[in-house]
Amino acid sequence: MTTTTRKLRLSVLDQSVSGVGRAQDEAIRNTVSMAEHCEALGYHRFWVSEHHALSTIVGTAPEILMAAIAARTKRIRIGSAGVMLPHYAPFKVAEQFRVLDALAPGRIDMGVGRAPGSDGRTAMLLNRDRNASDAFPQQVLELQAWACGEGVPQGHPGYGIAALPQSATAPTLWMLGSSAYGAQLAAHYGLPYAFAYFITDGQGAQQSLELYRQNFRPNAAGSSKPEATVCVWALAADTEEEAWHLFRSRERTRVDRLTGRFGPLLPPEEATREWNSAEQPHVDALRRDAMVGTAAQVGAKLRALAEELEVDEIVVITWTWDPAAQRRSFELLAEEFALG
Template sequence: MLRLSVLDQSVALSGQSQAASIRETLALAQHAEALGYHRFWVSEHHSHPSIVGSAPEVLMAAIAATTDTIRIGSAGVMLPHYSALKVAEQFRVLDALAPGRIDMGVGRAPGSDMRTARLLNPDPRQSAENFPVQVRELQTWVSGIDFPAGHPGHGVEASPSGPTTPDLWMLGSSDYGAQLAAHYGLPYAFAWFITEGQGAAEALALYRRLYQPSLAHPTPEAVLCVWALAADTEQEAWVHFSGRERWKIDRNQGGLGPLLSPQEVAQRPYTRSEQVQSDQLRANALVGSGAQVANKLRQLAAEHAVNELVVITWAHSPEARIASYSLLAQEFALNPVNPS
């Protein structure tokens, strides 16, 4: 059985406040749980005109308080900005709020421009180079294992303790994250939506070949995070896709901003070079009717031998976004959850 999960990035929408995007993420989490999705992950970005989710651990706490069964996670916490001990404490608190439901996804990327990264951490280059050590320390603290004598963290605990622990995930879009996840025996999420699939096969093969079993994860566990959008008809799906398409073309030209509505996109005809980019994006996009997108997702999962896909959907209309996840839930026969 192929499991489906959700990654939401709290996308800024034209004509709407950024605060509303955060509230829509919270509402989407509740819908995802009701539809039977396995996980709901939220991302971390800083000073980003398009993606406004800056504090995943805070948003996760709100989701934990308003859901009952779905796993909740970060995709991810950008660990070089922070102390591993503080992150461990935050996620131990989250696990106390939602025992056994917390995924702690971490990444090395800044999630921002370098000027913002320096404001978050005055020495991000040194921290990024120290990322493997941070991951090991985070893994130790969140598991409640003491450091050996002589380590600065010996005798220091990440509270609160409890019968369950957050599940640590490595996020990545290159061979680096795959090798680190394999070395530490961690589950691995490849960001297909960032690379358009480039490097995915190589990273997954490396991860599986080098994997060193851990107590929590004796076998490798990999997922793909993909961008997809479904609607009642293929034509309708392409209309809703137009905002994401316009955003990607603008981004390639150095422009970032809120996601535009299909009506706003229609008022900006493509230049010849932009039309070429549009054709390329549409050729590879996981867009269409529910059945069409479901078939593409099944093929992708089979090709890369994964049993879970984490789906990201951008649409200017919140109703279109919810409808897309609903259609995929139907196509994959997810088990709906009755609200408590």
């Protein structure tokens, strides 16, 4: 395995995952508590996601979660991964993130994406304009202008209107994606870019990052040079055997999803079942590529990936039925990477 001398920053994406036998509201409180824990461990960022009408992931309002986290942390960067912009008016999103920046000056990452984060019916309830995603590039421009305090240009209906409160700092706009589309848009607008490696199991990551770097255009309102990260699913435990045992919950959820079955995470003891002939190849591939094991084993895989993709930061996502196992995984990786 490749050894790297690259200094690697670690961050966290927490998706407020629900578990069988646990109340959904407990998952929200666990996310806030986990943010405090990760700050104490030395992680660089703590991001939260947006999903709707999905019983597995119950974090529906990242901006509200971020406010709660801002009130209970002092150093760690706080972000959305992300706000699904086609559901909303860019001006309102800009106002929300201006307020967040007032609560945690200079610590707010405003990650946005185009995916619905839901099924078609739910997406319609969030925004009845079925063509909203077609306006995404224009929405990003408007959001950047208002959130950064510059305002939209003359001739725009919103010219002269500011998103308040104004301050000396501003949120940092990130483009999120799992395909070449997001990479190209981030490059064109000069924005930092986060590739959702955990969604595609790595497919398209190399190509998207290359597209982003090759086509990047510096932007005074964005970044002067390319800044990229990847969001990766990983789980560490005190022993390799324990890590693979804990992984069963995630494995079952991923395989069930192939046939449209969604639900809260099962305890690992209840997650094992017989795989059919169509499912087994998926299970084999999932286990072959999974970043699961001891801290040293997971750390080696993360370092090799960072070297391969030429990134200086990796955002880690960890699903476990027991929040204590998730906390322990972050503790072990913090020790492995000497974050504190």
